Amino acid sequence: MAHNHSNEDGSIGTSLHGVTAREQVFSFSVQEDGPSSQAVRSDDPTAKFALPVDSEHRAKVFKPLSFAKPHMRAFHLGWISFFTCFISTFAAAPLVPVIRDNLNLTKTDIGNAGVASVSGAIFSRLAMGAVCDLLGARYGTAFSLMLTAPAVFSMSFVADAGSYLAVRFMIGFCLATFVSCQYWTSVMFTGKIIGLVNGCAGGWGDMGGGVTQLLMPMVFHVIKLTGATPFTAWRFAFFIPGILQIVMGILVLTLGQDLPDGNLSTLQKSGQVSKDKFSKVFWFAVKNYRTWVLFMLYGFSMGVELTINNVISGYFYDRFNLTLHTAGIIAASFGMANFFARPFGGYASDVAARLFGMRGRLWILWILQTVGALFCIWLGRASSLPIAILAMMLFSIGTQAACGALFGVAPFVSRRSLGLISGLTGAGGNFGSGVTQLLFFSSSRFSTAEGLSLMGVMAVVCSLPVAFIHFPQWGSMFLRPSQDGEISKEEHYYGAEWTEEEKSLGLHEGSIKFAENSRSERGRKAMLADIPTPETGSPAHV
Amino acid sequence: MAIQKILFASLLICSLIQSIHGAEKLRLFKELDKGALDVTTKPSREGPGVVLDAGKDTLNITWTLSSIGSKREAEFKIIKVKLCYAPPSQVDRPWRKTHDELFKDKTCPHKIIAKPYDKTLQSTTWTLERDIPTGTYFVRAYAVDAIGHEVAYGQSTDDAKKTNLFSVQAISGRHASLDIASICFSVFSVVALVVFFVNEKRKAKIEQSK
Numbered sequence: 001m002a003h004n005h006s007n008e009d010g011s012i013g014t015s016l017h018g019v020t021a022r023e024q025v026f027s028f029s030v031q032e033d034g035p036s037s038q039a040v041r042s043d044d045p046t047a048k049f050a051l052p053v054d055s056e057h058r059a060k061v062f063k064p065l066s067f068a069k070p071h072m073r074a075f076h077l078g079w080i081s082f083f084t085c086f087i088s089t090f091a092a093a094p095l096v097p098v099i100r101d102n103l104n105l106t107k108t109d110i111g112n113a114g115v116a117s118v119s120g121a122i123f124s125r126l127a128m129g130a131v132c133d134l135l136g137a138r139y140g141t142a143f144s145l146m147l148t149a150p151a152v153f154s155m156s157f158v159a160d161a162g163s164y165l166a167v168r169f170m171i172g173f174c175l176a177t178f179v180s181c182q183y184w185t186s187v188m189f190t191g192k193i194i195g196l197v198n199g200c201a202g203g204w205g206d207m208g209g210g211v212t213q214l215l216m217p218m219v220f221h222v223i224k225l226t227g228a229t230p231f232t233a234w235r236f237a238f239f240i241p242g243i244l245q246i247v248m249g250i251l252v253l254t255l256g257q258d259l260p261d262g263n264l265s266t267l268q269k270s271g272q273v274s275k276d277k278f279s280k281v282f283w284f285a286v287k288n289y290r291t292w293v294l295f296m297l298y299g300f301s302m303g304v305e306l307t308i309n310n311v312i313s314g315y316f317y318d319r320f321n322l323t324l325h326t327a328g329i330i331a332a333s334f335g336m337a338n339f340f341a342r343p344f345g346g347y348a349s350d351v352a353a354r355l356f357g358m359r360g361r362l363w364i365l366w367i368l369q370t371v372g373a374l375f376c377i378w379l380g381r382a383s384s385l386p387i388a389i390l391a392m393m394l395f396s397i398g399t400q401a402a403c404g405a406l407f408g409v410a411p412f413v414s415r416r417s418l419g420l421i422s423g424l425t426g427a428g429g430n431f432g433s434g435v436t437q438l439l440f441f442s443s444s445r446f447s448t449a450e451g452l453s454l455m456g457v458m459a460v461v462c463s464l465p466v467a468f469i470h471f472p473q474w475g476s477m478f479l480r481p482s483q484d485g486e487i488s489k490e491e492h493y494y495g496a497e498w499t500e501e502e503k504s505l506g507l508h509e510g511s512i513k514f515a516e517n518s519r520s521e522r523g524r525k526a527m528l529a530d531i532p533t534p535e536t537g538s539p540a541h542v
Numbered sequence: 543m544a545i546q547k548i549l550f551a552s553l554l555i556c557s558l559i560q561s562i563h564g565a566e567k568l569r570l571f572k573e574l575d576k577g578a579l580d581v582t583t584k585p586s587r588e589g590p591g592v593v594l595d596a597g598k599d600t601l602n603i604t605w606t607l608s609s610i611g612s613k614r615e616a617e618f619k620i621i622k623v624k625l626c627y628a629p630p631s632q633v634d635r636p637w638r639k640t641h642d643e644l645f646k647d648k649t650c651p652h653k654i655i656a657k658p659y660d661k662t663l664q665s666t667t668w669t670l671e672r673d674i675p676t677g678t679y680f681v682r683a684y685a686v687d688a689i690g691h692e693v694a695y696g697q698s699t700d701d702a703k704k705t706n707l708f709s710v711q712a713i714s715g716r717h718a719s720l721d722i723a724s725i726c727f728s729v730f731s732v733v734a735l736v737v738f739f740v741n742e743k744r745k746a747k748i749e750q751s752k
Contacts, residue, residue, distance in 0.1 A: 097637070101675035102715050106634035139739070146735040150728030156720045229672040231715025239727070246731045253738045263742070318637045321645075444634050 049260070057260035058190040062197050070257040071188045074137070077248075077256045078181035079201040081141045084248045085174040086208025086309075086335075087215065088152050088241040089117055092168060094213045094313040094328045095220060095234045099164070102231040109161035111442025114310040117168040118433040121175035125426050128179035129419060136258035137184035141177055145249035148174035152242035156235045174245070178426060181205060187259055195346055199404050203342030206400070209309040210335015215240070217328040284497045285417035291424055293465045294410055298425045299432020300459040301369050301402040304376065306433035307455065308334055311441050312392070315448045320385045330389060337396040344397075345404025357523025358412065358474035365405040366466040366477065372398025373459035380453030395456075403429075409469070412518060415511045416497040474521050481522075490515035569644045569691060574684075578612035579621070579696025581605045583681045585708050593709045597672040601708075603654065604665040605683045605696065612694045617687040618659040623666070624682055625652035628699070628707045631677035644692060650682055659685065676712040 050068035051059040059071035066072040092099060096110060103109075124144070132140040151170035158164045181201055189197045219240050223233040258264040285291050313331035316322055322330070345368060352360030375395035382388035406425070414421055436458070440451030470476035472487045482488045494515040498508035584602040585594055594601075603623060607615065626649050632638045641647040654668050680699040684692045699706045 100635075100637070101673070102712065104676040104712070107636060108634055142735060142738070146731045149731040153724040153728045156716065156724040159714060159716065229713070229715065231673060231713055232717055232720065235715060235717075235720055239723070242727060246727065246734070249731070250734060253735075314637075444636060447636060 053260065054190045058188055059260075060190050060193070062189065062193050062200075064200065070260055074184050074188045074256060075197065075201065077252050078137070078141065078184045079204045081145055081248050081252060082177045082181040082201070082205030083208040083211070084241070084244050085144065085148075085177045086205060087212040088148070088245060089121075089172050089175055090209045090212045090309045091152075091171075091216050091238060091241050092117070092155075093310045094216045094324065094331060095237065096314045097317050097324060098220070098230050098234045102234070103158065103160055103164055105161050105164070107444050108442055109164070110314075111437055113161075113165045113168045114307070114441065115434045115437045116165050117172045117310065118175075118306050118430045118437070120169050120172035121178075122427045122430045122434075124173040124176035125179050125430070126423055128176040129183070129423055132180050132183045136264035137180050137187065138252055138256045138258050138263070140180035140183065141252050141256075142249045144174050144177045144180060145245045145252070149242050149245040149249070152238055152245065155238040158235075175430070178202070178205065179423065182422075184256075184258075195350065195408070196343065198407065199343040199346035202407070203338045203340075203400070203404065206305070206338040206342060206403075207336055209305070210332040210338065212241075213309075213313050213328045213331035213335065217324045221325065281417045281420055284414060285420040285424060288414055288417070288421075290413045290469050291417075291421050293469050294406065294413065294421070294425045295428035296432070296462055296465060297365070297369065298403070298406055298428045299435065300462045301372070301399050301406060302426075302429030303432020303434075303436060304373070304399055304455060304459055305396075305403065306429065307436045307441070308396075310433075310437065311448060311451075315452070316385075316388070319449060320388070322385075330392070333389075334392055334396045337393065338400050341397045341400035342404040345401030345406075346408055347404075348401065349405040349408030353408070353521055353523070355524050358409070358471055358521040359477065360523065361405070361409050361521075362466055362469055362477050365402060365409060366463060368398050368405050369402035369463040369466075370460055372396075372400075372402055373456045373463060374398075376456030376459060377453045378456075380449045380451070380456065412471070412521060414497060415494045415514045471521075474523075490518050490521075494518075571642050571644055571647060574692055575612040575614060575694035576701075577608055577610050577696055578615070578685060578694035579605050579683050580608040581623075581681055581683050581696045581698045583698045583706070583708070593711045594670055596670045596674045596710055596712050598670070599710075600667050600669045601654075601681070602665065602667050603681055603698075604663055606663040607661055608696060612685070614687075614693050617693050618685040619688050620656055620686045621659050621664070622656045622684045622686055623654040624650035624684065625654055625674070625679055626650035626682045626697070628678040628680055628703050631679070654681070670710055672713050674710055674712060676710060678707045678709050680707050 049057065049059070049071070050066070051061050051063065051071055053059055053071075062075075063072055064075075067076060092113070099105065100110060105113075128140055128144070131143060135143075148171055151167055151173075154167055154170075158167055182198055185197050185201050186194060216237055219237040220230075220233050223236050224230060228236065309331075312334055313327050316330050317324060317327035320327075345364075348368070349361045349364050352364040354360075356363070372395055375391050375398055379388060379391040379395055382391050407422075410422055410425055411418060436455050439458075440446055440455050441448065446454060467477045470479055471493065472482040472484075473490045473493050475481040486492055491512055494511040495503070495508055497511065502508060582604045585592070586600045586602075587594060605621060605623065612618075627638045632640065632649075638648050638651075640649045652671075652674060655666050657664060657666075680697055680703060682695055682697040685694040687693050697703075
């Protein structure tokens with residue numbers, strides 16, 4: 001039976017496309033073009049695609065410099081849309097020194113608006129999975145872009161702290177494009193390379209948070225040169241991200257394609273649709289304690305990153321008496337490091353897994369996240385500009401690599417509820433950001449410098465729970481895998497998510513295949529002892 | 543090994559820069575000669591509860607050497623007159639905080655005028671600029687020496703910064719044309735999406751009926 005789970009969203013019945021480069025994709029049971037809600041039986045030769053594809057017409061190769069239809073085009077449209085949304089969500093941050101004078105904001109007002117800007121996405125990310133399922137990734141992305149564009153434009157009307165907070169909250173909804181972007185790459189790329197593809201899409205999209213710190217002060221400056229006063233110029237500057245969103249929305253709708261074979265609405269849906277029950281998927285996600293550990297961990301890697309996007313420009317502007325422009329350049333470097341830092345984290349996780357199995361992944365995650373947090377503490381304590389910049393760069397690399405490394409672990413926590421767990425983890429990032437902004441940056445109790453150091457301390461403490469993630473078949477940071485013959489099998493862990501009744505119906509076959517392929521997480525020693533598992537990229541088509 | 547050397551060297555340079563940086567800037571506000579200048583301000587509109595409009599109302603500011611005078615009067619080269627935040631406008635706003643260290647002090651960010659020092663009474667009429675935020679203010683005049691360091695000051699209010707303050711209301715920054723453009727773009731965005739959606743659904747129906 002077909003089980004469809006999306007890569008990074010929280011909805012039912014969406015395609016599972018393995019998230020790491022190592023697992024095979026077994027969305028369908030045995031048949032070649034098995035029934036699913038979103039693929040079609042195609043008799044056409046796969047020669048019509050520019051890239052080599054598997055039997056589901058998903059690309060087997062990742063060519064970042066190509067714009068070939070439909071795979072690479074979908075990748076580029078996806079990550080650029082996500083990038084645009086990051087620009088819009090954090091567009092206010094570098095302009096806060098001007099906005100706070102115009103609207104007579106207090107530190108509390110600014111902090112609360114920062115919390116609001118990341119809170120909306122907690123819900124919109126969870127909902128986006130369902131939207132992609134029903135309408136396809138194109139409309140999911142386009143909805144997110146074009147329905148939040150009015151919120152971006154409505155900065156023209158903002159007159160006080162309350163309306164400022166409301167507008168930032170509404171703009172924040174567009175961060176749901178994270179989910180639609182990852183969903184889109186998941187339907188377009190095969191399981192073996194999906195880890196790298198998703199890492200690049202995620203990291204390059206996150207860069208928007210850095211680019212906006214450069215872009216907005218520059219746009220503001222140019223508008224001032226045309227004669228506008230500062231209090232008008234900053235409002236006009238918001239038109240740029242707004243227009244970018246509309247342009248990207250139209251490009252996605254005209255140039256993009258939902259699936260390798262065409263658009264969702266024009267494809268004929270063939271075969272039985274077999275969706276998993278949402279209640280079951282939800283229950284197994286929520287019951288698994290590892291989900292919540294990941295929720296907290298991502299809250300203090302991605303969460304810290306989102307918070308920094310909001311506060312770092314103002315911090316450099318105020319503390320070191322820089323111009324808006326210079327503060328923006330420094331703040332931008334933080335976000336730009338995502339270009340290589342996040343993919344690097346994913347890659348480091350994969351290398352650690354090759355050598356030490358899942359235990360290596362967990363150690364790498366803990367090391368990267370803790371080192372990043374320690375540099376955050378240093379950043380808060382740095383009183384000279386060069387040291388602050390150095391601390392910030394090291395902090396950014398550590399934290400962003402931790403984000404990438406976390407999604408090297410997440411796919412293995414559950415097979416049945418992968419989509420929901422990924423969605424919950426993503427929401428955890430926003431939640432963590434809201435919490436840190438509320439605690440440390442929304443009142444005059446702590447100076448921003450103190451807030452940064454305290455946030456670093458909290459991140460160190462909240463990274464310790466990695467030690468509690470234990471897989472009976474692979475072990476944890478400090479414990480060996482179970483010695484019991486039954487429990488130490490991957491099949492036992494993934495099979496436990498199905499009831500006997502469901503197993504008798506064969507619903508769990510996808511999980512079993514996944515379990516077989518996840519044996520690579522035992523590490524090199526165990527792998528040498530085992531019979532090597534086949535590492536073909538396509539499902540076992542008999 | 544080479545990398546370690548480079549890292550160590552850069553750390554050394556950073557700390558050197560830090561110490562040089564630090565040595566320069568320890569000039570304190572309390573070391574300045576207090577009350578060396580008599581500063582008066584007369585807003586264009588006065589009265590209880592009057593709030594001045596930025597961009598429209600003006601201030602008539604005068605300053606001269608006070609009766610107390612200053613021991614360092616010979617060093618006075620330029621008088622810098624600035625608009626300063628009164629305590630009510632500094633609450634919960636650390637970017638306007640008063641620091642004793644002159645380099646860090648953020649009380650008086652808005653420059654009004656700078657004139658060479660003259661023993662006679664000086665005055666100026668200054669229009670409140672359009673980037674002045676809403677708040678309560680007073681005026682302070684710094685006497686600056688030849689190398690640009692503050693030597694003495696006088697202000698239009700008392701030491702506790704409670705008397706003789708005036709309030710300013712900032713411009714909103716909103717503009718009718720901006721509002722209209724904003725509405726147009728927003729409507730376009732939503733309508734374009736709906737048009738695409740309806741169009742595709744229609745095409746799909748036609749395809750299916752074929």
